[in-house]
Amino acid sequence: MFKVYALLSIVSIILMVFCLIEAVSTDESRMRNLPKLWWILLILFFPLAGSIARLVAGRPAAAGPRPGAAPAFPEYDRPGRARPNDPVKDEDFLKKVRERAEEQRRRYEAQKKKDRDKDKPDAE
Secondary structure: OHHHHHHHHHHHHHHHHHHHHHHHHOOHHHOOOOOHHHHHHHHHHOHHHHHHHHHHHHOOOOOOOOOOOOOOOHHHOOOOOOOOOOHHHHHHHHHHHHHHHHHHHHHHHHHHHHHHHHHOOOOO
């Protein structure tokens, strides 16, 4: 009889430790039914019942996006996102970007030259 109680105690402790580690390491946004702190307290104060409740009702859903949750980078979820929709507009856009970059580079060089000339001592 003692062996059965010892075995149940060991299983209960292992289950509590597992559920506690899982509750602590799970991100707050993935918690279900209760906030993270409440799950931890439930497991600590009621080890067997809290652990079973955590396994049944508190574990995060299976891997993958939650229903209704927006992905962090929705642009990566669109099929065919790597190709331009309109190649002509894409070329026009890239041309404007290059022109803007070249204009910024010219202004930067002119400002740098102006600053250099201003810092140069006058030879009188």
